[in-house]
Amino acid sequence: MKLGSSDHNHDHSELSDTELRIRTLESLLAEKGYIDPAALDILVDTYETRVGPRNGAKIVAKAWTDPAFRKWLLDDATAAIASLGFTGRQGEHMVAVENTAGLHNMVVCTLCSCYPWPVLGLPPVWYKSAPYRSRAVIDPRGVLADFGVVLPEGKSIRVWDSTAEIRYLVIPERPAGTGEMDETALAELVTRDSMIGTGLALAPGSFK
Amino acid sequence: MKLGSSDHNHDHSELSDTELRIRTLESLLAEKGYIDPAALDILVDTYETRVGPRNGAKIVAKAWTDPAFRKWLLDDATAAIASLGFTGRQGEHMVAVENTAGLHNMVVCTLCSCYPWPVLGLPPVWYKSAPYRSRAVIDPRGVLADFGVVLPEGKSIRVWDSTAEIRYLVIPERPAGTGEMDETALAELVTRDSMIGTGLALAPGSFK
Amino acid sequence: MNGAADLGGMMGFGPVMPESGEPVFHGDWERRVFAVTLAMGFTGSWNIDQSRFARESLPPAQYLSSSYYQIWLAGLEKLLLERGLVTAAELENGKAGSASAEVKRVLNAGDVGAVLAAGGPAERRRSEPARYSAGDRVVARNIHPQTHTRLPRYLRGHAGVIHAIRGAHVFPDSNAQGLGEDPQWLYSVAFSARELWGTGYPDTDRIFADCWEPYLERA
Amino acid sequence: MNGAADLGGMMGFGPVMPESGEPVFHGDWERRVFAVTLAMGFTGSWNIDQSRFARESLPPAQYLSSSYYQIWLAGLEKLLLERGLVTAAELENGKAGSASAEVKRVLNAGDVGAVLAAGGPAERRRSEPARYSAGDRVVARNIHPQTHTRLPRYLRGHAGVIHAIRGAHVFPDSNAQGLGEDPQWLYSVAFSARELWGTGYPDTDRIFADCWEPYLERA
Numbered sequence: 001m002k003l004g005s006s007d008h009n010h011d012h013s014e015l016s017d018t019e020l021r022i023r024t025l026e027s028l029l030a031e032k033g034y035i036d037p038a039a040l041d042i043l044v045d046t047y048e049t050r051v052g053p054r055n056g057a058k059i060v061a062k063a064w065t066d067p068a069f070r071k072w073l074l075d076d077a078t079a080a081i082a083s084l085g086f087t088g089r090q091g092e093h094m095v096a097v098e099n100t101a102g103l104h105n106m107v108v109c110t111l112c113s114c115y116p117w118p119v120l121g122l123p124p125v126w127y128k129s130a131p132y133r134s135r136a137v138i139d140p141r142g143v144l145a146d147f148g149v150v151l152p153e154g155k156s157i158r159v160w161d162s163t164a165e166i167r168y169l170v171i172p173e174r175p176a177g178t179g180e181m182d183e184t185a186l187a188e189l190v191t192r193d194s195m196i197g198t199g200l201a202l203a204p205g206s207f208k
Numbered sequence: 209m210k211l212g213s214s215d216h217n218h219d220h221s222e223l224s225d226t227e228l229r230i231r232t233l234e235s236l237l238a239e240k241g242y243i244d245p246a247a248l249d250i251l252v253d254t255y256e257t258r259v260g261p262r263n264g265a266k267i268v269a270k271a272w273t274d275p276a277f278r279k280w281l282l283d284d285a286t287a288a289i290a291s292l293g294f295t296g297r298q299g300e301h302m303v304a305v306e307n308t309a310g311l312h313n314m315v316v317c318t319l320c321s322c323y324p325w326p327v328l329g330l331p332p333v334w335y336k337s338a339p340y341r342s343r344a345v346i347d348p349r350g351v352l353a354d355f356g357v358v359l360p361e362g363k364s365i366r367v368w369d370s371t372a373e374i375r376y377l378v379i380p381e382r383p384a385g386t387g388e389m390d391e392t393a394l395a396e397l398v399t400r401d402s403m404i405g406t407g408l409a410l411a412p413g414s415f416k
Numbered sequence: 417m418n419g420a421a422d423l424g425g426m427m428g429f430g431p432v433m434p435e436s437g438e439p440v441f442h443g444d445w446e447r448r449v450f451a452v453t454l455a456m457g458f459t460g461s462w463n464i465d466q467s468r469f470a471r472e473s474l475p476p477a478q479y480l481s482s483s484y485y486q487i488w489l490a491g492l493e494k495l496l497l498e499r500g501l502v503t504a505a506e507l508e509n510g511k512a513g514s515a516s517a518e519v520k521r522v523l524n525a526g527d528v529g530a531v532l533a534a535g536g537p538a539e540r541r542r543s544e545p546a547r548y549s550a551g552d553r554v555v556a557r558n559i560h561p562q563t564h565t566r567l568p569r570y571l572r573g574h575a576g577v578i579h580a581i582r583g584a585h586v587f588p589d590s591n592a593q594g595l596g597e598d599p600q601w602l603y604s605v606a607f608s609a610r611e612l613w614g615t616g617y618p619d620t621d622r623i624f625a626d627c628w629e630p631y632l633e634r635a
Numbered sequence: 636m637n638g639a640a641d642l643g644g645m646m647g648f649g650p651v652m653p654e655s656g657e658p659v660f661h662g663d664w665e666r667r668v669f670a671v672t673l674a675m676g677f678t679g680s681w682n683i684d685q686s687r688f689a690r691e692s693l694p695p696a697q698y699l700s701s702s703y704y705q706i707w708l709a710g711l712e713k714l715l716l717e718r719g720l721v722t723a724a725e726l727e728n729g730k731a732g733s734a735s736a737e738v739k740r741v742l743n744a745g746d747v748g749a750v751l752a753a754g755g756p757a758e759r760r761r762s763e764p765a766r767y768s769a770g771d772r773v774v775a776r777n778i779h780p781q782t783h784t785r786l787p788r789y790l791r792g793h794a795g796v797i798h799a800i801r802g803a804h805v806f807p808d809s810n811a812q813g814l815g816e817d818p819q820w821l822y823s824v825a826f827s828a829r830e831l832w833g834t835g836y837p838d839t840d841r842i843f844a845d846c847w848e849p850y851l852e853r854a
Contacts, residue, residue: 004699110643212480232510318424372626
């Protein structure tokens, strides 16, 4: 998909050129001794299969059920998140922002694609695309409408533009009717989009 | 040439697509009775062979030699220019700006390609391109350097961004050593770029 | 709109490179795009501000990757479709497949000279007097309409001085939306380069822009 | 720089459209671009701010017409050439034709886990105290460097309020030029939507950005 469009189709001839270029480049860099091909496989596997938004969902579910953890998360997200084992690249400096009855938070990186990898994995295509990056700061309610989200009248929006190495995690509101649910069940309600702020946590029973 | 680049080469396959589209469109619009093909030929001929910067050069040469005309041109350029027979589309509201020992004027249209057709003809490709439109207002001296023009230390720049239907004509400084030359000879020194402000009038003897 | 066409102050496009020879048109297709655009403009199916908006609202990647007359052609096709003058199927196969729409005028060969000479003046009468005079300090408003405007982004929020009054002119922000000409006083406003871009510019360098009264407020 | 990557507030890109399925990578080439970029970053031949600048300084038409990992690949090729790690001829034919350059480190398979877990913290010590405190009113400076900056264009010239101090962090404007990390105090600054974009926004909507001290002046 072109960065500057909403269309997810790739131009085929450009794609084959790109495929050839990266194959050529990888073998060249390996031949020159700059990279270890085996390391590349581990990098890919890490972010394709091991790190993802289930990490963030655990954090949110814990914050919903453990008031001391919630306070720690809001005071020092980096340490609180590290206590659950999520640390490292693109999550070195974490800040958690909490949705409330009167406040909705949404995260963007207008300048590139900054995103909290250890807790959410790699960002989806739309997060990195021009439609989202351009509109999130000037028309956040319009962006939410693209995601089917309409905020109640009178709710304020806070948009967090990730201009530095601080990475943001939204703590969505805990859905009503979840008083009896435990952390594991609650984590299932926490969608990735709800932790970016382009969605809300699911109502119980609404997920498959 | 892509609007967003300095490169004058066209992608060949895109070009054939464009050629086909305009041929198809022209015959369709003629069939539907919206256009008269003979009128198109006259439009093309007018701007390809009849209207061009020699008109502007005559105006400038007259301003250099006729103080009353110069004053009229600076006070009411539309009327002064019309008195020489140059009127009409994209020149309905003319303003002349005069270079002096202390001041250099340069014209741009950052938003599209506004340009004084009756006195300069259609704009050159670079005038309509992103490199010129983006830099003329933020780095006019850098743009002048691209044209090989270096202004004397201490000279001020005035950039005119053609945001409305006012069209601007720069009156370049009359070169030294031209005291004996008549209007016709002087007009030969007036380049198109000198009337946009990306060039200076030629020194006598320097043109062919 | 804050579109790709609003280029003032953007970077990364490389040097200005005049081409050798500088033909007025590059191939016959450019001649035809130019002339068809002018002739269709004469039909009165849209105004100049609507044709500018049709071009500047092209997707930014397309706008910057197209040549000038490719942009004109894409803008023209968009207007023809929007106004119902042609259908998508007609555009595709080049044959009329439906009745023609009514147009106000058709440009005949015999009228071209007179039409070009007449042009399309934008000056209008306005009964209210101009609010500002030469020398007044003003600020360009910080507006971000989704619709057409001729107030470039690089001027918004910045202070300048009224240099001259240009008369009352058709207001593009209204005209482009089909909301009427709504003539407004037009001013030449001088902005210092330092005010717009920061330090590093001679104190006396100025950027002048023509700004309609609704773009301005008193400083 | 005022480049195509500085997208905040631009218009014309269409709606946000999540794709179905949302694969992490779309084809093996994306996997390889991602991993090669990370592995080459580890060699220490450039810093993160330099790699961001390599991408954002691509020609705007190319930036907007490319997909995300095509931009990464183009940025990587540019850095490799600029640093002399490969030659244009080598890039072309994929075979080493010259001696390898010295690199500081090579990422071995056995170290990947530890390296990712360690990350690359940007917080540093700074002896001078922070100039601003939470609640202070500030204005984002109107700067337009040709070089890398993380102060988006849409904030420049606008007033905000210090929300929090984030510590002293590597200053990208310096680091991207290879002029050292020059740590500066980093602040979370709250800007009201009305201040940035004009009327038509709820009074309480805010845009927060992380701004280094040199981006700010007291209001």
